[in-house]
Amino acid sequence: MKVSVLGATGYAGAELLRILYQHPQADVVHITSESHTGESIDSLYPHLRGFYDMKLESMQDIRAIGEDSDFIFIGLPHGHAMEVARALADLPVRIIDLGADFRFDDTAVYEAWYHVKHTYADAPRVYGLAELYRDAVRSAKIIGNAGCFTTASILALAPLAKSHLIDTKSIIVDAKSGVTGAGRSPKLANHFPELYDNFRAYNVAHHRHTPEIEQAIAEIADEETLINFTPHLVPMGRGILATCYADLKEGVTPELIDAAYEKLYDKEFFIRLLGRGGYPSTKEVRGSNFCDIAWHVDERTHRVVALSAIDNLVKGAAGQAVQNFNIACGFDEKTALDVAPMYP
Numbered sequence: 498m499k500v501s502v503l504g505a506t507g508y509a510g511a512e513l514l515r516i517l518y519q520h521p522q523a524d525v526v527h528i529t530s531e532s533h534t535g536e537s538i539d540s541l542y543p544h545l546r547g548f549y550d551m552k553l554e555s556m557q558d559i560r561a562i563g564e565d566s567d568f569i570f571i572g573l574p575h576g577h578a579m580e581v582a583r584a585l586a587d588l589p590v591r592i593i594d595l596g597a598d599f600r601f602d603d604t605a606v607y608e609a610w611y612h613v614k615h616t617y618a619d620a621p622r623v624y625g626l627a628e629l630y631r632d633a634v635r636s637a638k639i640i641g642n643a644g645c646f647t648t649a650s651i652l653a654l655a656p657l658a659k660s661h662l663i664d665t666k667s668i669i670v671d672a673k674s675g676v677t678g679a680g681r682s683p684k685l686a687n688h689f690p691e692l693y694d695n696f697r698a699y700n701v702a703h704h705r706h707t708p709e710i711e712q713a714i715a716e717i718a719d720e721e722t723l724i725n726f727t728p729h730l731v732p733m734g735r736g737i738l739a740t741c742y743a744d745l746k747e748g749v750t751p752e753l754i755d756a757a758y759e760k761l762y763d764k765e766f767f768i769r770l771l772g773r774g775g776y777p778s779t780k781e782v783r784g785s786n787f788c789d790i791a792w793h794v795d796e797r798t799h800r801v802v803a804l805s806a807i808d809n810l811v812k813g814a815a816g817q818a819v820q821n822f823n824i825a826c827g828f829d830e831k832t833a834l835d836v837a838p839m840y841p
């Protein structure tokens with residue numbers, strides 16, 4: 498398969514290149530950047546030295562890139578992928594967007610939370626959270642790869658929602674991310690003296706991942722869903738830990754909860770169940786496509802607390818995109834992804 502990466506100079510794009518190098522059926526043919534056109538990728542990411550002898554191109558002639566690719570991975574800020582996909586609508590090339598443009602069934606929700614007009618509302622797209630939407634991903638023209646906080650949160654909550662064990666209007670997600678989640682461009686909040694030895698919440702009650710989690714949980718449970726989502730920035734490079742709380746329905750026992758997780762994820766390679774009482778940690782999934790999940794039952798408050806850990810750049814972005822690529826191509830889903838986490 499000839500694949501191209503738009504936005505190869507971003508953290509998500511560079512992580513895609515790292516993973517795709519190990520993919521025996523993927524041949525990277527075009528990598529793009531608008532601000533470093535003509536430069537070699539290893540001058541910007543020395544860790545890729547020796548792996549890619551390629552220069553960055555502009556994506557101005559997107560038709561030529563589209564005609565020369567079977568798949569295009571898009572690692573651009575939201576708002577760009579819809580234009581790219583529209584320009585390539587008549588070509589056979591398939592698209593995996595790591596941004597948010599194709600994650601919503603209802604583009605009015607996207608417009609309300611992202612404050613941009615959606616210019617390709619009728620795009621033939623599917624939501625790319627592999628474990629839960631695998632069948633749709635197989636034949637999709639456009640895959641809207643799930644977001645990072647959302648992947649961790651939805652995977653932790655899905656068994657509870659699917660088995661109707663929780664009140665889906667009582668969910669609280671309290672999540673923490675490493676700073677690579679914010680991308681490579683320097684920002685004051687990510688500056689070392691601001692970040693190091695510090696811990697803070699941001700975008701309380703209005704983070705853009707809120708409607709994405711609500712959409713998936715409402716769909717899985719087929720029940721009205723309302724979520725409080727609070728992200729935090731922690732002074733580490735990679736990793737997300739999501740702590741998800743919900744009220745249990747009457748009569749729900751710890752054993753029913755155990756069974757719900759085992760039933761949904763029994764055959765999922767990339768989901769590792771740590772069981773009731775377990776403690777996932779970001780370091781134990783670092784550099785890998787795994788999502789580690791555990792759950793606790795607070796009998797006193799009659800709530801469940803589900804915990805999940807992912808690497809935001811892998812299962813939260815590039816790894817999940819390659820997993821979706823594998824599904825869409827009919828390859829073994831683990832191709833290029835069955836590596837153990839990097840520990841410590």
Ligand SMILES: NC(=O)C1=CN([C@@H]2O[C@H](COP(=O)(O)OP(=O)(O)OC[C@H]3O[C@@H](n4cnc5c(N)ncnc54)[C@H](OP(=O)(O)O)[C@@H]3O)[C@@H](O)[C@H]2O)C=CC1
Pocket residue numbers: 503504505506507508509510529530531532533571572573574575577595596597643644645677678679680681682809810813814
């Ligand atoms: N970082 C993460 O953990 C995750 C990121 N994502 C998503 O992946 C996408 C990329 O994120 P990330 O890699 O972190 O971001 P970065 O800020 O690190 O990279 C952004 C990329 O987009 C390019 N770019 C920026 N502005 C423009 C523009 N106006 N026109 C064309 N290209 C542009 C940059 O290229 P250049 O400046 O060289 O031209 C660069 O390659 C985003 O949509 C993000 O939401 C999804 C899940 C997790």
Ligand SMILES: CC(=O)N[C@@H](CCC(=O)OP(=O)(O)O)C(=O)O
Pocket residue numbers: 595596597643644645646674675676677678679680728730
């Ligand atoms: C730490 C940090 O800033 N994280 C980003 C995560 C969003 C992201 O990277 O985008 P996706 O929607 O594509 O997952 C944020 O909170 O906006």
